[in-house]
Amino acid sequence: xxxxxxEEKDRLELLTEMLRIRRFEERSVELYSSxxxxxxxxxxxxxxxxxxxxxQALGADDAVVSTYRExxxxxxxxxxxxxxxxxxxGRTTGCSRGRGxxxxxxxxxxxxYGGNAIVAGGIPVxxxxxxxxxxxxxxxxxxxxxxxxxxxxxxxxxxxxLAALWRLPVVFCCENxxxxxxxxxxxxxxxxxxxxxxxxxxxxxxxxxGMDVLAVRDAARLAVDTARAGGGPxxxxxxxxxxxxxxxxxxxxxxxxxEIARWxxxxxxxxxxxxxxxxxxxxxxxRAALEAEVAAEIDxxxxxxxxxxLEPVEDLTRFVRSEVS
Amino acid sequence: MSTTTYREAFRAGLREALAVxxxxxxxxxxxxxxxxxxxxxxxxxxxxxxxxxxxxxxxxSAFVGAGIGAALGxxxxxxxxxxxNFSLLALDQILNNAATLLHMSGGQLGVPVVIRIPTGPGxxxxxxxxxxxxxxxxxIPGLRVVAPATLADARGMLxxxxxxxxxxxxxxxxxxxxxxxxxxxxxxxVDLDHAVVRRPGSDVTLVAYGGSLAxxxxxxxxxxxxxxxxxxxxxxxxxxxxxETVLESVRRTHRLVVVDNGWRSGxxxxxxxxxxxxxxxxxxxxxxxxxxxxxxxxxxxxxxxxAALPGPADVMAAAxxxxx
Ligand SMILES: Cc1ncc(C[n+]2csc(CCOP(=O)(O)OP(=O)(O)O)c2C)c(N)n1
Ligand SMILES: [Mg+2]
Numbered sequence: 001x002x003x004x005x006x007e008e009k010d011r012l013e014l015l016t017e018m019l020r021i022r023r024f025e026e027r028s029v030e031l032y033s034s035x036x037x038x039x040x041x042x043x044x045x046x047x048x049x050x051x052x053x054x055x056q057a058l059g060a061d062d063a064v065v066s067t068y069r070e071x072x073x074x075x076x077x078x079x080x081x082x083x084x085x086x087x088x089x090g091r092t093t094g095c096s097r098g099r100g101x102x103x104x105x106x107x108x109x110x111x112x113y114g115g116n117a118i119v120a121g122g123i124p125v126x127x128x129x130x131x132x133x134x135x136x137x138x139x140x141x142x143x144x145x146x147x148x149x150x151x152x153x154x155x156x157x158x159x160x161x162l163a164a165l166w167r168l169p170v171v172f173c174c175e176n177x178x179x180x181x182x183x184x185x186x187x188x189x190x191x192x193x194x195x196x197x198x199x200x201x202x203x204x205x206x207x208x209x210g211m212d213v214l215a216v217r218d219a220a221r222l223a224v225d226t227a228r229a230g231g232g233p234x235x236x237x238x239x240x241x242x243x244x245x246x247x248x249x250x251x252x253x254x255x256x257x258x259e260i261a262r263w264x265x266x267x268x269x270x271x272x273x274x275x276x277x278x279x280x281x282x283x284x285x286x287r288a289a290l291e292a293e294v295a296a297e298i299d300x301x302x303x304x305x306x307x308x309x310l311e312p313v314e315d316l317t318r319f320v321r322s323e324v325s
Numbered sequence: 326m327s328t329t330t331y332r333e334a335f336r337a338g339l340r341e342a343l344a345v346x347x348x349x350x351x352x353x354x355x356x357x358x359x360x361x362x363x364x365x366x367x368x369x370x371x372x373x374x375x376x377x378x379x380x381x382x383x384x385x386s387a388f389v390g391a392g393i394g395a396a397l398g399x400x401x402x403x404x405x406x407x408x409x410n411f412s413l414l415a416l417d418q419i420l421n422n423a424a425t426l427l428h429m430s431g432g433q434l435g436v437p438v439v440i441r442i443p444t445g446p447g448x449x450x451x452x453x454x455x456x457x458x459x460x461x462x463x464x465i466p467g468l469r470v471v472a473p474a475t476l477a478d479a480r481g482m483l484x485x486x487x488x489x490x491x492x493x494x495x496x497x498x499x500x501x502x503x504x505x506x507x508x509x510x511x512x513x514x515v516d517l518d519h520a521v522v523r524r525p526g527s528d529v530t531l532v533a534y535g536g537s538l539a540x541x542x543x544x545x546x547x548x549x550x551x552x553x554x555x556x557x558x559x560x561x562x563x564x565x566x567x568x569e570t571v572l573e574s575v576r577r578t579h580r581l582v583v584v585d586n587g588w589r590s591g592x593x594x595x596x597x598x599x600x601x602x603x604x605x606x607x608x609x610x611x612x613x614x615x616x617x618x619x620x621x622x623x624x625x626x627x628x629x630x631x632a633a634l635p636g637p638a639d640v641m642a643a644a645x646x647x648x649x
Binding site: 065094095097099107108116121122123124127133142155159162320322323 | 350376381382384386387388389390391392393394395396397398399400402417418421422426427428429430431432433434435466467469490491
């Protein structure tokens with residue numbers, strides 16, 4: 001395959017992955033409305049380029065630590081769609097056996113370490129995973145995803161310092177979607193240039209257009225390669241926007257419609273799709289076929305998840321301590 | 326038998342753990358170059374090197390969380406938090422991650438981390454360095470919480486804790502580090518499941534743990550002079566509690582005094598009293614007595630620190646009330 005053909009194929013794959021996430025999230029809203037999903041539900045619509053771009057840059061044995069807004073990260077990591085729906089339905093076939101729900105997706109087999117709903121709570125754990133890989137001389141990287149709000153927490157600052165001090169292979173990926181719940185960046189950070197602040201810890205740091213999946217992927221590759229090669233931790237500030245409310249409980253009263261509309265003009269899915277159409281890589285028929293494939297996958301996944309069983313109440317106290325055989 | 330100190334017993338346990346398993350490493354504030362805030366890890370940096378004896382920045386949350394991550398990544402970290410009051414800065418990691426990940430992940434992610442936490446009063450360190458918070462940690466499902474109060478337990482609990490596939494918190498008594506005694510030359514791993522009768526008796530059961538074991542034993546000694554036979558039970562493991570050993574003793578003595586360096590309200594002593602009330606109320610010939618820390622931040626001057634804590638005289642008075 002020529003380089004340009006390979007790149008075409010890669011871009012198609014990026015588009016497919018983003019579409020899967022977008023449509024998955026949209027179906028989740030419907031399922032929430034019909035009460036099949038309960039609890040907190042945080043959507044990443046508008047932020048798909050971050051999920052897909054970062055996760056595409058990782059190897060199969062690298063580790064991932066994420067937040068409660070992690071459906072996209074899990075899907076892009078390869079966690080089966082059915083297992084994510086089942087998790088949100090609280091079923092035994094869920095990727096956390098239904099014990100976690102939307103905010104706590106885990107998949108040890110894919111080194112997907114969740115699913116942390118304490119803002120910044122996963123960041124120290126990511127440092128430790130990288131420490132374990134480094135001490136065991138495994139050439140692996142840990143990607144740690146978190147929001148702009150997390151960058152105000154002590155655990156963020158403690159962890160960047162520790163990772164930089166010990167030159168650990170962590171790629172810190174800050175999904176700067178401009179808001180922490182209803183608090184805009186400038187209302188909680190004295191210095192809003194997060195990449196600049198991260199750099200003060202002595203690690204390599206980049207600010208990236210988080211709506212451009214190719215830019216995200218390329219920056220993530222550079223960061224991952226740097227960390228893997230022993231260059232120490234890296235920081236990516238991925239500038240993006242969530243098109244929907246913070247969670248299903250959020251009335252979204254803290255930002256203007258015009259602001260949302262402005263960001264929607266840079267919809268990451270449409271940005272890539274229209275580029276591919278303009279270049280003649282896909283036509284409208286192909287785009288429609290792609291949509292149909294994704295819709296079919298979602299239908300199958302929902303159906304399988306709905307068919308799965310709930311855990312028996314007798315098993316309530318399992319998994320508090322390990323079951324040693 | 327050899328004479329040794331509680332501090333040396335812990336160090337011997339650490340040295341052995343590091344020697345037998347490459348996955349084991351120690352990290353915390355001043356554990357390396359300084360030799361440990363209480364000199365427990367003195368010499369280990371020289372012996373095992375910087376990879377395995379890691380001085381951390383003052384970042385309790387980050388290095389405890391890193392211990393959790395390293396455990397997930399296949400290592401067997403021993404994390405030292407300088408003292409229990411500082412552990413509160415890492416409480417998020419201990420409760421929301423270490424104790425919770427296994428359950429939240431549906432059984433996928435065990436966290437085999439060991440966290441050593443010096444604790445307790447007795448050195449006039451005032452109200453931010455003297456508290457006994459083990460009981461709080463014992464409230465948390467998912468953790469094992471142990472309180473070595475003897476040389477054998479100081480020597481042997483770590484090895485067993487490291488075999489546990491889930492998080493274990495070891496609370497070491499600051500006031501005991503310098504205490505010396507006799508330890509068997511072949512002392513090794515000890516069980517982490519059972520309370521132990523440290524002194525048999527027939528008239529009253531004194532339940533104690535960690536820093537309250539010494540005053541309980543001293544009181545039992547004195548009570549014996551007066552013809553009162555007190556049995557002393559050392560809980561050893563605060564979670565999961567070995568209720569049966571306590572009940573078995575109470576069924577023989579019919580009287581219970583719980584001695585606890587923690588504050589009375591919502592304390593481990595309250596838990597013990599409740600369990601005895603649930604399972605052996607009709608065995609009791611007298612109301613349960615509790616001897617706890619006075620509900621005040623532990624003050625600096627010696628006489629006030631002593632007055633705030635259970636001493637042998639307080640335990641004796643409670644035992645006499647129970648015996649009648
Ligand atoms: C320690 C902590 N404080 C507060 C919350 C409540 N909370 C949940 S999400 C959130 C906003 C976080 O914003 P950000 O890190 O930017 O992530 P985003 O939701 O934008 O993806 C807050 C305040 C929490 N879960 N954890
Ligand atoms: Mg945000």
